[in-house]
Amino acid sequence: MVFELKEGIFVLDDLKNVSIKIGKVIEEEEEWTEPVGPTPMPGILELRNWDRKLMERYEPFYAPMADYCNLCTMGPCDLSMNKTGACGIDLKTAKARLVTIACCIGAAAHTAHARHLLNHIIEEYGEDLPIDLGSNINVEAPSIRLICGIKPKTLGDLRAALDWAESEIVKVLHSTHIGNEEDYIDYESKAMHVSMADHVGMEVADIAQMVAYNLPKAEPDTPLVDTGFGIVDRTKPVIVVVGHNVMYARPVADYLEEKGLIDDFEIAGLCCTAHDMTRYNAKAKIFGPIYYQLRVIRAGLPDIVISDEQCIRADLLSACKAMGIPLIATSDAACRGLPNRNDDPVDEIVKDILSGKTPGVFLDDGEKLAEVAVKVAQEIFKRKQKKELFLTDEELKEEVKKCTQCMNCVFTCPHNLRIDQGMKAGQEGDFSKLAALEEVCIACGKCEQACPKDIRIINVIMKTGYQSLVSKTGKTRVGRGPIQDTEIRNVGQPIVFGQIPGVIAAVGCVNYPDVMQDLRDILEEFLKRRFIVVTSGCHAMDIGMLKDEEGQTLYEKYPGNFDAGCLVNTGSCVSNAHIAGAVIKIANIFAMRPLRGNYEEIADYTLNRVGAVGFSWGPYSHKAASIATGFNRLGVPVVVGPHGTKYRRAYIGKPWKTENWWVYDVKSRQKVNIEPAPDTLIAAVETKEEAIVQLARLCIRPNDTTQGRQIKLTHYLELSQKYLGALPDDWYLYVRSEADLPLKMKDTLLKTLEEDHGWKIDWDKKKIVEGPIRQFDAGFNPTIVEAIYDKYTKK
Amino acid sequence: MAASAKVKKEEKYPPPKRFQIADIQVSREATAVKPEVVSRMVNKAKNPVLVTGKYLLKEPELVNIAVKFYEKGIPIIATGGSSKPLIEKSVKPLSVVFTLHQITQYMLDPDWKGFNGQPYDVVVYLGFTPYYLSRMLSAMKHFSKVTTIAIDEFFHPHAKFSFTNLTKDKELYYEMLSKVVEGLEERK
Numbered sequence: 017m018v019f020e021l022k023e024g025i026f027v028l029d030d031l032k033n034v035s036i037k038i039g040k041v042i043e044e045e046e047e048w049t050e051p052v053g054p055t056p057m058p059g060i061l062e063l064r065n066w067d068r069k070l071m072e073r074y075e076p077f078y079a080p081m082a083d084y085c086n087l088c089t090m091g092p093c094d095l096s097m098n099k100t101g102a103c104g105i106d107l108k109t110a111k112a113r114l115v116t117i118a119c120c121i122g123a124a125a126h127t128a129h130a131r132h133l134l135n136h137i138i139e140e141y142g143e144d145l146p147i148d149l150g151s152n153i154n155v156e157a158p159s160i161r162l163i164c165g166i167k168p169k170t171l172g173d174l175r176a177a178l179d180w181a182e183s184e185i186v187k188v189l190h191s192t193h194i195g196n197e198e199d200y201i202d203y204e205s206k207a208m209h210v211s212m213a214d215h216v217g218m219e220v221a222d223i224a225q226m227v228a229y230n231l232p233k234a235e236p237d238t239p240l241v242d243t244g245f246g247i248v249d250r251t252k253p254v255i256v257v258v259g260h261n262v263m264y265a266r267p268v269a270d271y272l273e274e275k276g277l278i279d280d281f282e283i284a285g286l287c288c289t290a291h292d293m294t295r296y297n298a299k300a301k302i303f304g305p306i307y308y309q310l311r312v313i314r315a316g317l318p319d320i321v322i323s324d325e326q327c328i329r330a331d332l333l334s335a336c337k338a339m340g341i342p343l344i345a346t347s348d349a350a351c352r353g354l355p356n357r358n359d360d361p362v363d364e365i366v367k368d369i370l371s372g373k374t375p376g377v378f379l380d381d382g383e384k385l386a387e388v389a390v391k392v393a394q395e396i397f398k399r400k401q402k403k404e405l406f407l408t409d410e411e412l413k414e415e416v417k418k419c420t421q422c423m424n425c426v427f428t429c430p431h432n433l434r435i436d437q438g439m440k441a442g443q444e445g446d447f448s449k450l451a452a453l454e455e456v457c458i459a460c461g462k463c464e465q466a467c468p469k470d471i472r473i474i475n476v477i478m479k480t481g482y483q484s485l486v487s488k489t490g491k492t493r494v495g496r497g498p499i500q501d502t503e504i505r506n507v508g509q510p511i512v513f514g515q516i517p518g519v520i521a522a523v524g525c526v527n528y529p530d531v532m533q534d535l536r537d538i539l540e541e542f543l544k545r546r547f548i549v550v551t552s553g554c555h556a557m558d559i560g561m562l563k564d565e566e567g568q569t570l571y572e573k574y575p576g577n578f579d580a581g582c583l584v585n586t587g588s589c590v591s592n593a594h595i596a597g598a599v600i601k602i603a604n605i606f607a608m609r610p611l612r613g614n615y616e617e618i619a620d621y622t623l624n625r626v627g628a629v630g631f632s633w634g635p636y637s638h639k640a641a642s643i644a645t646g647f648n649r650l651g652v653p654v655v656v657g658p659h660g661t662k663y664r665r666a667y668i669g670k671p672w673k674t675e676n677w678w679v680y681d682v683k684s685r686q687k688v689n690i691e692p693a694p695d696t697l698i699a700a701v702e703t704k705e706e707a708i709v710q711l712a713r714l715c716i717r718p719n720d721t722t723q724g725r726q727i728k729l730t731h732y733l734e735l736s737q738k739y740l741g742a743l744p745d746d747w748y749l750y751v752r753s754e755a756d757l758p759l760k761m762k763d764t765l766l767k768t769l770e771e772d773h774g775w776k777i778d779w780d781k782k783k784i785v786e787g788p789i790r791q792f793d794a795g796f797n798p799t800i801v802e803a804i805y806d807k808y809t810k811k
Numbered sequence: 812m813a814a815s816a817k818v819k820k821e822e823k824y825p826p827p828k829r830f831q832i833a834d835i836q837v838s839r840e841a842t843a844v845k846p847e848v849v850s851r852m853v854n855k856a857k858n859p860v861l862v863t864g865k866y867l868l869k870e871p872e873l874v875n876i877a878v879k880f881y882e883k884g885i886p887i888i889a890t891g892g893s894s895k896p897l898i899e900k901s902v903k904p905l906s907v908v909f910t911l912h913q914i915t916q917y918m919l920d921p922d923w924k925g926f927n928g929q930p931y932d933v934v935v936y937l938g939f940t941p942y943y944l945s946r947m948l949s950a951m952k953h954f955s956k957v958t959t960i961a962i963d964e965f966f967h968p969h970a971k972f973s974f975t976n977l978t979k980d981k982e983l984y985y986e987m988l989s990k991v992v993e994g995l996e997e998r999k
């Protein structure tokens with residue numbers, strides 16, 4: 017007799033009280049012939065040596081924000097000058113622990129998001145819904161394949177990846193308990209580990225929603241959607257969704273479609289829910305990132321706000337209340353003190369909201385919340401009186417008059433904006449200085465808390481800077497999700513050989529050091545130079561607000577393919593998984609390196625060969641910390657804006673420590689000294705000029721061909737001359753032979769090498785005879801991992 | 812080391828507000844000093860260096876001050892693109908491409924010999940984004956013995972010595988910077 021085993025619980029008729037539970041049935045893997053690599057579903061220890069290798073080169077750097085610790089009751093302890101606290105931890109290790117905790121929070125955010133979404137979707141669509149990302153994608157879950165060693169085929173298969181990620185997050189969080197690690201490098205290894213789990217969490221979340229909600233699947237030419245403060249038609253009720261998990265707000269679009277009302281309403285989003293709403297329904301619009309929350313709410317634009325989770329202001333309810341805007345909280349991660357009304361009838365909930373009995377409700381029943389939201393928005397819209405946005409002219413004058421130039425606001429503003437000077441000029445009738453603050457103000461509200469005169473500073477800034485605010489209105493190309501396998505096939509070689517000079521991935525939050533325009537300038541510099549530019553999250557929506565003189569955003573100027581000179585928006589925060597995925601697929605599809613549980617080899621491949629650099633111009637969230645740290649473990653360097661120093665930790669190599677810069681060369685079977693490329697895994701830059709030059713320099717990889725190195729050095733040198741006024745100090749380190757030199761500058765550079773660096777040049781042949789760290793070798797095959805060296809030399 | 816040079820009472824300012832009121836630490840805060848003290852520290856140093864940042868791109872006055880440092884023989888590490896206006900005024904910075912983050916990492920290493928073969932003992936910072944410089948000064952305070960001096964417009968609590976807050980009066984700030992360079996002795 018043959019039993020066909022299925023998952024579930026079975027009761028055998030004749031055996032009372034006996035049931036048999038069959039868990040996962042492991043089906044024979046037919047198509048996936050790839051052998052299982054050394055680290056499927058790794059624990060904390062499996063990749064520890066890889067991390068230690070990275071840390072030897074890229075030594076952790078700590079910039080304490082607080083030099084004391086008050087995490088346990090033996091404290092508070094003074095850890096300054098690297099003293100130890102009552103538990104024995106020193107300042108460096110305490111900071112490493114703090115970074116580990118931040119990465120745990122980031123990883124937990126994406127992973128809990130993924131779990132919530134996956135459970136919900138499986139309930140709705142069943143666990144057998146196939147993971148089909150379209151005909152252009154065969155390698156559909158590169159991070160999960162690489163890290164977990166499984167190849168998910170259905171929604172249900174994603175559970176195993178998530179189970180692994182959750183268990184690793186808990187383990188790493190455990191390590192941060194008092195009395196555990198005493199070595200900061202071990203904490204860094206754990207930060208990297210949990211951040212790698214974060215990449216799995218993100219991938220699960222985005223694959224699940226793409227499959228279930230039919231979001232765009234790797235199409236380069238997705239629709240353009242309206243983006244910015246000035247996008248909504250104020251003659252219609254406005255429903256505003258805010259947060260990061262579209263699962264809750266999605267039914268609102270369905271409800272409106274179903275009732276034929278979609279064109280009578282405006283749905284606009286803030287933060288990543290906005291991206292995902294537009295991926296779901298391109299009639300939705302994007303207001304902007306987190307710092308647009310108070311701009312939008314204080315302007316009174318929404319008729320209802322629906323919040324979900326992460327990166328939402330913790331004073332959202334009071335901000336909405338002050339403007340008479342009802343709030344529906346939907347995620348159990350952020351209930352906002354509101355009553356759970358899931359069990360009540362729609363009309364009763366609507367009545368209580370409209371009568372003011374409650375400023376809002378908690379509702380996570382999608383259909384109910386959609387109906388409530390639409391009914392409430394309709395009514396609030398009817399009641400709304402036409403008012404001037406932010407302040408009337410009279411109110412503005414009154415507010416400005418109150419200022420005594422005490423500067424309390426300046427000393428609390430994250431950017432030390434000179435509000436006092438703006439107010440003074442305003443008192444004299446010149447509002448231009450206040451207006452100029454709009455460009456940089458992140459509407460955090462700290463200044464208002466500090467102001468002894470209770471001036472509504474944000475409203476003053478937004479009222480005076482209204483023109484600047486509304487003019488930042490444009491188009492974002494809807495997030496496309498993953499990169500196609502065929503695209504990878506086309507660009508894999510030019511990226512690895514260096515002819516495509518690099519991939520710049522601009523992701524993350526918006527705590528920029530200066531005006532938003534800088535971000536566009538930085539990215540356009542690379543687009544014009546035919547780098548591949550990839551973006552997601554808040555960076556992706558901010559560049560959708562900025563138009564050039566011809567009225568075009570970058571999305572309108574540059575195509576959405578993953579190719580030289582193109583600009584790819586992958587989507588929301590969780591769509592960052594596809595950027596990591598593209599890097600992984602280069603090693604797999606182009607170089608045929610196996611993925612299955614083979615993390616170290618792929619990370620080593622990336623570090624030595626793939627000129628991809630992450631860029632986060634205004635990072636602030638814990639998720640940004642874990643995303644970046646996950647990229648670092650994968651061998652991708654990251655450049656952050658100056659606020660990034662407040663993560664307190666960087667990984668910065670020392671080019672002058674020549675003993676740190678080596679690889680094993682599989683071809684020559686020797687340990688070879690190499691140029692310090694890349695010399696940093698994560699560091700902060702201060703200005704856009706510096707950002708541009710650092711991004712170009714960090715694209716250099718040891719494996720570049722001469723043609724590739726020549727192209728990369730050309731950009732690096734040109735950009736350094738353009739923005740720093742001189743050749744970069746370290747350019748000669750990257751020269752292996754005269755063929756690496758930028759053609760146009762060859763003679764001058766040879767001369768400099770001879771005169772300033774003592775290299776020997778054969779001037780008849782225009783050849784370098786002596787000087788470089790190493791010679792170029794066409795078959796050069798670098799690795800820093802002994803096991804990988806053994807694997808390919810013992811073949 | 813120059814840091815041990817005594818600062819007289821009349822050479823100090825009363826403790827000023829931190830540039831960010833919540834940037835609190837339990838360890839020492841900078842001594843807010845008058846320009847003469849800065850000049851003296853630099854004059855006494857074995858191998859001082861000036862590090863410049865972003866605001867040289869926005870305020871030509873700061874470029875002029877840096878040029879004067881250079882003319883007195885104090886070398887310059889230019890970060891953040893501040894090299895460009897300096898080079899236009901014939902300054903040859905020790906480095907142009909490394910970020911302040913990288914420079915700080917190097918300085919924290921007692922084995923680093925600097926760009927000119929000798930470790931720096933006194934580092935003067937000019938023209939930085941306050942919150943960025945603050946983190947770097949905190950790293951220097953906790954993990955190195957180098958004397959750090961911030962001569963920016965905001966008081967920097969984590970430096971060893973800092974100007975007081977001069978945010979109300981730009982002219983006074985520039986005047987103080989001029990006094991610093993006036994007090995610098997020519998170095999060989």
Ligand code: SF4
Nearest residue numbers: 429457458460461463
């Ligand atoms: S709201 Fe704007 S001006 Fe006020 S503290 Fe925040 S960033 Fe500064």
Ligand code: SF4
Nearest residue numbers: 419420422423425467
């Ligand atoms: S805190 Fe208030 S009163 Fe003081 S300068 Fe700022 S706006 Fe004016």
